[in-house]
Amino acid sequence: MTTGQRAPARTRLLETADRVLFERGIRDTPVDDLLRQAEVSAATLYTHFGSKDALVAEVLRVRLSDWRGVWDQHIVAADNDLDRLLSVFDALASYRRDQGHPSRWCAFLAAATELPEAPDEISDVLAGDTALLADRLLQLSRPIAGPHAQDLADQVLLAYTGALAGFLRGSPRSPIDVGRRLAHAAAQAHSRD
Amino acid sequence: MTTGQRAPARTRLLETADRVLFERGIRDTPVDDLLRQAEVSAATLYTHFGSKDALVAEVLRVRLSDWRGVWDQHIVAADNDLDRLLSVFDALASYRRDQGHPSRWCAFLAAATELPEAPDEISDVLAGDTALLADRLLQLSRPIAGPHAQDLADQVLLAYTGALAGFLRGSPRSPIDVGRRLAHAAAQAHSRD
DNA sequence: GTCTATAAGCGGATAGAC
DNA sequence: GTCTATCCGCTTATAGAC
Numbered sequence: 001m002t003t004g005q006r007a008p009a010r011t012r013l014l015e016t017a018d019r020v021l022f023e024r025g026i027r028d029t030p031v032d033d034l035l036r037q038a039e040v041s042a043a044t045l046y047t048h049f050g051s052k053d054a055l056v057a058e059v060l061r062v063r064l065s066d067w068r069g070v071w072d073q074h075i076v077a078a079d080n081d082l083d084r085l086l087s088v089f090d091a092l093a094s095y096r097r098d099q100g101h102p103s104r105w106c107a108f109l110a111a112a113t114e115l116p117e118a119p120d121e122i123s124d125v126l127a128g129d130t131a132l133l134a135d136r137l138l139q140l141s142r143p144i145a146g147p148h149a150q151d152l153a154d155q156v157l158l159a160y161t162g163a164l165a166g167f168l169r170g171s172p173r174s175p176i177d178v179g180r181r182l183a184h185a186a187a188q189a190h191s192r193d
Numbered sequence: 194m195t196t197g198q199r200a201p202a203r204t205r206l207l208e209t210a211d212r213v214l215f216e217r218g219i220r221d222t223p224v225d226d227l228l229r230q231a232e233v234s235a236a237t238l239y240t241h242f243g244s245k246d247a248l249v250a251e252v253l254r255v256r257l258s259d260w261r262g263v264w265d266q267h268i269v270a271a272d273n274d275l276d277r278l279l280s281v282f283d284a285l286a287s288y289r290r291d292q293g294h295p296s297r298w299c300a301f302l303a304a305a306t307e308l309p310e311a312p313d314e315i316s317d318v319l320a321g322d323t324a325l326l327a328d329r330l331l332q333l334s335r336p337i338a339g340p341h342a343q344d345l346a347d348q349v350l351l352a353y354t355g356a357l358a359g360f361l362r363g364s365p366r367s368p369i370d371v372g373r374r375l376a377h378a379a380a381q382a383h384s385r386d
Numbered sequence: 387g388t389c390t391a392t393a394a395g396c397g398g399a400t401a402g403a404c
Numbered sequence: 405g406t407c408t409a410t411c412c413g414c415t416t417a418t419a420g421a422c
Contacts, residue, residue, distance in 0.1 A: 024309065024310075025306075025307075025309040025310070027220050027307070028309055028310060030398075030399060030400090031399070031400065031401090032398095032399080032400095040405095041405045041406075042400090042401075042402085042405085042406085042407095043402085043403095043405070043406090044405085045401095046400095046401065046402070051400080051401080052399095052400070052401095104306075104309070105306075109358060109361055109362065110306055112361055112362075113218070113297075113298075113303055113306045113307060113361060114218075114220070114306060114307055115218075116217060116218040116221055116297070117217075117218070117221055126362070127363075130362050130363065130364050133364075134364055134365075151374075154365035154366075154371045155371055155374060155375045155378070157359075157364060157365055158352065158355040158356065158359050158365060158368060158371045158372055158375055159351065159352065159355055159375060160355075161355045161358045161359055161362055162351040162352055162353075162354045162355020162356075162358060162372075163351065163355075164358065165302060165354045165355060165357065165358035166350075166351050166354055168302055168305055168306060169302065169305075169319070169323055169354055170320075170323065171323050171326075171327055171350060172327075172347035172350055172351060173347075175351060178347045178348055178351045179351055179355075181344075181348060181379075182348045182351055182352060182375060182378075182379055185348070185375075185378045185379045185381075185382040186374075186375055186378045188378075188382065189378040189381065189382070201388095201389095202388080202389065202390095223412080223413060223414085224413070224414060224415085225413080225414090232390095233389085233390085234389065234390045234391065234392095235390095235391090235392095235414090235415075235416085236389075236390075236391090236416085236417090237388085237389060237390080238415095239414095239415065239416075240388090240389095244414080244415080245413095245414070245415090387422105388421105388422090389420105389421085389422080390419100390420080390421070390422095391418100391419085391420080391421095392417100392418085392419090392420105393416100393417085393418085394415105394416085394417080394418100395414105395415085395416080395417095396413105396414090396415085396416100397412105397413095397414090397415105398411105398412090398413090398414105399410105399411085399412085399413100400409105400410090400411080400412100401408105401409090401410085401411100402407105402408090402409085402410100403406105403407085403408080403409085404405105404406085404407080404408095
């Protein structure tokens, strides 16, 4: 379905930014490099977004939206309570596989570390991701852990966050698998209550 | 035992850097701010260390050494196999309590994120931390999980890393407690084999 | 001899003007 | 779409104080 038509400048810029920013590092990627790779002029960037920070924020919002969609699908596809809870790990594996350019670890957490004094527009996305995770994991924990659902949800969130940070650390070898097993052990412990 | 004597410039610089770099962010802290806060001249920094990167590297090496010492003490103090394995969490809580200025999350992982193209001198410290964790956790897992020690060690490392990243995410509320319980559940699952 | 104060060079990055 | 003003951060040079 390649039409030969070139995507509009705004789209090219967003896609380039998403591909480069989280591989090379947000701060380490000069705007000029993005412009050159996207074949877009500086004026275009500042008309459409206003600043590098605003571009970063928009890229992050798109990521969050995509991620939510992928997770949605995996929740629907799961056919029992345990698999629904653990589907966050399958969704993560799927999300990383689908984008040809896996980021070094997590775009939201990386932004929080690299841009500690960034405008709220940016930190809000991490907050949104965290809220999404916390809310859903709590719901999905109820059928398994009942009154201890919050406890289980906290543990699964931590295992998920650990899997992401495991990529940054470079250990263990397959962070998503290990995180999933860890969350599984936590769920088992809670279903024996 | 305060003598009124001022610590030497090199020491003041190291202490200031350790306090500020991981609170405000490594890249977001200009050298000038460190100099002003440490009441040290620029010439002193560059004669003692040679560059900002080299100063960062030295601060990280000191941190790794301190952290190893704290963990040592907690391993010795533990009086059974399970507590020895989980002592990494108690050591982390203790380490963070002892430094008056808890960093936002983990200095080594933050450096890896903020300085992706940093000299080996810097990335080596994260590698050293990871090797320390992986080696020790494997040893401490053997008495509990026997042939599955590597599996358990991977999971505890991931829970530990997740606790650190949990501070960055701001959730769950008490990452170290949650991480410890998670590792506990993993150990229990392995001791039932 | 160690440290301070000051200033300036220099590359690089953002942002906006033309 | 190009080009450039402006700023900022790291580093070094100079000269002097304790």
